[in-house]
Amino acid sequence: MYSDLWIEERFEDFLGLRLKVEKVLFSGKSEFQTVDVVETKGHGKMLLNDGLIMVTERDEFAYHDMITHVPMFVHPNPKNVLIIGGGDGGTAREVIRHSSVEKCVMVEIDGMVVDACKEHIPQTASALNNPKVELIIGDGVKYVKESDIKFDVILVDSTDPIGPAAPLFGSEFYGDVFNCLTDNGIVVSQGESSWYAMDIQKSLLNVLNEQFQNTYLYSFSNLTYPGGLWSFTFASKSLDPLKDFAMSRVEKSGLEFDYYNKELHTACFSLPNFARKGLKGLIQNA
Secondary structure: OOOOOEEEEEEOOOEEEEEEEEEEEEEEEOOOOEEEEEEEOOOOEEEEEOOEEEEEOOOHHHHHHHHHHHHHHHOOOOOEEEEEEOOOOHHHHHHOOOOOOOEEEEEEOOHHHHHHHHHHOHHHHHHHHOOOEEEEEOOHHHHHHHOOOOEEEEEEEOOOOOHHHHHHHOHHHHHHHHHHEEEEEEEEEEOOOOOOOHHHHHHHHHHHHOOOOEEEEEEEEOOOOOOOEEEEEEEEOOOOOOOOOOHHHHHHHOOOOOOOOHHHHHHOOOOOHHHHHHOEOOEOOO
């Protein structure tokens, strides 16, 4: 019985999110982190890495829609897609819905995360068995450094810049990402919170500006990340997420989404003034 069990994620030393847990489905420790999957009362199944909420069944679609479909509908013909991280499988699930995709390579460092989600959260992980998905359990930093494959879209679906994810926010990594992209390639990365982590956003955007012609930040809301308002960075060699986006492509795709839509695509690049002021000079939509 877990009727009196609650889980609390604490953010720094002043904020917490507390959720009722009905059942613990999995608990383990890999060489990188602790991995837990629990059944919650109000948010369905939940994945936690080192006690931090990664995914819940109730709101995962917001994150996965926005990391994926914004760049996929900007690129004119995304055939080869690389996902760095994304062990829950939700980003890969959304990528292969696009008919143009021939191959989706996913490089996740922690096999325990993948296995736990395959067993307990098939809502996100079911696509990992799709023949279009090549799943590699390994270091994404090493992969982009050594790969000779060119990708149209790279999605950096990482945790916060601590532990194994720390190098995914660095200059050397994004130099290698640049080299792995086609001439009109796009990279979208998990971009933290403007409310609580604008310092991390500034650092990441400075890194992206060293390499890419176009750099933007766009936002979305969800239920379980600190502050509710979360961001992705968009960087490309040539394509502009607004000028090179055609709403008609979304309509013609025939795809249906729970969060993303053609109007939201442009609206998500309209940032609140505090973010525009704080990030002025670092992004083109500030």
